[in-house]
Amino acid sequence: MRVLKEVDVDELHLFRGRVVEDVVSSGGSLLLPKGSEIHAVLESVPGITRTLKRWGIYSVVLDISFNLSEEDFNKIIENIEPKVRVLEAALAHKTIAQVDEVYRRISENGSLGEGAYMLAKQAALLTEEVSRAPQIILCLGRVRESDEYTFVHSLNVGLLCGYLAGRLKPGDREFAAAMTYGGLLHDLGKAKVPQEVLNKPGRLSEDEYEIMKSHSVHGDELARTSGITDVRVLSVIRNHHERWNGRGYPDGFQRDEIPLFARIAAVADVFDALTAKRVYKDPLSSREAVSMIMESSEADFDRTVVRALLLSVGLYPPGTMVELSDFSVGVVIGARNADLFRPQVHISVDGKGRRAPEGTIVDLGAQQELFVRRALDDVGKGVAYKEKAV
Numbered sequence: 001m002r003v004l005k006e007v008d009v010d011e012l013h014l015f016r017g018r019v020v021e022d023v024v025s026s027g028g029s030l031l032l033p034k035g036s037e038i039h040a041v042l043e044s045v046p047g048i049t050r051t052l053k054r055w056g057i058y059s060v061v062l063d064i065s066f067n068l069s070e071e072d073f074n075k076i077i078e079n080i081e082p083k084v085r086v087l088e089a090a091l092a093h094k095t096i097a098q099v100d101e102v103y104r105r106i107s108e109n110g111s112l113g114e115g116a117y118m119l120a121k122q123a124a125l126l127t128e129e130v131s132r133a134p135q136i137i138l139c140l141g142r143v144r145e146s147d148e149y150t151f152v153h154s155l156n157v158g159l160l161c162g163y164l165a166g167r168l169k170p171g172d173r174e175f176a177a178a179m180t181y182g183g184l185l186h187d188l189g190k191a192k193v194p195q196e197v198l199n200k201p202g203r204l205s206e207d208e209y210e211i212m213k214s215h216s217v218h219g220d221e222l223a224r225t226s227g228i229t230d231v232r233v234l235s236v237i238r239n240h241h242e243r244w245n246g247r248g249y250p251d252g253f254q255r256d257e258i259p260l261f262a263r264i265a266a267v268a269d270v271f272d273a274l275t276a277k278r279v280y281k282d283p284l285s286s287r288e289a290v291s292m293i294m295e296s297s298e299a300d301f302d303r304t305v306v307r308a309l310l311l312s313v314g315l316y317p318p319g320t321m322v323e324l325s326d327f328s329v330g331v332v333i334g335a336r337n338a339d340l341f342r343p344q345v346h347i348s349v350d351g352k353g354r355r356a357p358e359g360t361i362v363d364l365g366a367q368q369e370l371f372v373r374r375a376l377d378d379v380g381k382g383v384a385y386k387e388k389a390v
């Protein structure tokens, strides 16, 4: 990845890096060619800093990123892995298999049978896990690769619904478990949508879109005939596509008419869809997805729920590459005290552009004088790195 830094001419000797643009005198002579390594220039042209200043050049932009290759980044991520708790793979896969089973039963017999009971138990287990280690919801990408999208999506929406419920009604475990259960079943009606519509890459025709939309009503009917009576779960299934401005479906409810449970599920559903990798689109990072949801929250979502999402995901989720106020660069490894705005950062490059000693960790929660200047793009998270203009 590329890290650019404007450096005072008098401090050039402190940095390792390459000149980003040709530095030319007002008379047209080339003083510093683009791409030259600054240390090599300083050694071979001893009077260069004086010459630069004589021409009124007091700073030079250097590319100091060679200190942080993608390989380095991946190494850091590997090292911090134990600090970031991951939802136990067995629990994730068991849930996915159970959702799969429920869908199969629905398609074959039109009823959830035993599956509903098992899934409710599983929802309670997941809620426990999430309340113990909220960071696990940030690590869901790991199970995406190997399983079918709909089921993985159901697991993620279930976890996020449970977590958001916990944020909105702290301490109410029963509510969180019901929301997790609702999230696991929210797309139940998709069992009735033909595979070719469900998995069509790219744009749906108008007719196909109508069929797709029918999943919310089908889901509601299927859940009721299967004996689900919890209105929270039923409203998640039926109303998770309602929008704050009334432009959603199937009932066109707006604002407070939309049950709170469905408003929570709407945010969880969209967040997971944006961060998922699909055949036809690259995933967004958590940070990008939250910003996008915040932008459309006026029209689409309940702002209280969006705020809860922001607090749960944080501006700088683990794995985000950030530049701190002292210009050091590192990778976010988590946050103590649940303050996701002031994370702990594994520093790779210090403020002078030099490699930081192995294992340098800055805890912004404890070091109030430092702050995150900006997030650099998310290398190593499956998102193609886009160069930032500095």
Ligand SMILES: [Fe+2]
Pocket: 186, 187, 215, 240, 241
């Ligand atoms: Fe849906």
